[in-house]
Amino acid sequence: AQRVTQPEKLLSVFKGAPVELKCNYSYSGSPELFWYVQYSRQRLQLLLRHISRESIKGFTADLNKGETSFHLKKPFAQEEDSAMYYCALSSSGSARQLTFGSGTQLTVLP
Amino acid sequence: DAGITQSPRHKVTETGTPVTLRCHQTENHRYMYWYRQDPGHGLRLIHYSYGVKDTDKGEVSDGYSVSRSKTEDFLLTLESATSSQTSVYFCAISDKGNYGYTFGSGTRLTVV
Numbered sequence: 001a002q003r004v005t006q007p008e009k010l011l012s013v014f015k016g017a018p019v020e021l022k023c024n025y026s027y028s029g030s031p032e033l034f035w036y037v038q039y040s041r042q043r044l045q046l047l048l049r050h051i052s053r054e055s056i057k058g059f060t061a062d063l064n065k066g067e068t069s070f071h072l073k074k075p076f077a078q079e080e081d082s083a084m085y086y087c088a089l090s091s092s093g094s095a096r097q098l099t100f101g102s103g104t105q106l107t108v109l110p
Numbered sequence: 111d112a113g114i115t116q117s118p119r120h121k122v123t124e125t126g127t128p129v130t131l132r133c134h135q136t137e138n139h140r141y142m143y144w145y146r147q148d149p150g151h152g153l154r155l156i157h158y159s160y161g162v163k164d165t166d167k168g169e170v171s172d173g174y175s176v177s178r179s180k181t182e183d184f185l186l187t188l189e190s191a192t193s194s195q196t197s198v199y200f201c202a203i204s205d206k207g208n209y210g211y212t213f214g215s216g217t218r219l220t221v222v
Binding site: 006043 | 141143145150151152153154155158160166168169200202204206210211212213214215216
């Protein structure tokens with residue numbers, strides 16, 4: 001069975017500091033991984049997906065198959081980055097169901 | 111406009127009553143999903159659809175049923191609501207799953 005683990009429920013950093021949100025996964029096949037973000041009182045939005053290797057809002061994430069990790073990083077956190085972040089793993093079936101982690105609430109302090 | 115709407119946005123209902131939540135899309139996407147969001151659990155898949163009248167169960171499907179009679183509408187029914195079904199329900203759509211989902215704004219359901 002596939003599983004996504006986000007070990008930190010809460011994470012606080014100061015503005016301008018680097019931030020890393022951890023995500024580990026368990027999957028027997030070739031994984032497809034995503035990060036979603038939910039700002040206060042808003043819908044979940046796709047932040048980035050590993051297959052595109054893009055950087056959105058200064059965030060990057062690298063898939064490490066050896067460590068089965070997909071950590072989200074940003075070198076200089078901003079207050080507007082405060083949000084709930086979810087890591088998600090896609091199934092291999094045609095419907096591509098996503099399995100989500102439990103989420104990390106990031107607070108960027110002034 | 112994200113092309114996906116959920117109704118109602120908020121609902122309070124009594125234990126034992128049936129409840130139907132609606133998800134409507136204007137994107138003509140093939141895949142539709144229902145998730146529930148609970149603290150400490152993240153989002154968990156309830157049911158999903160891969161076409162009209164084609165649905166399947168997710169991780170937490172007990173007590174829920176779905177129907178999709180048209181491409182644009184995906185209904186989630188709580189057959190007899192219980193307090194454990196108090197949650198925020200999100201609908202999502204996808205054209206090709208590996209490009210990610212588009213989510214609705216959610217329905218906050220309280221069962222008293």
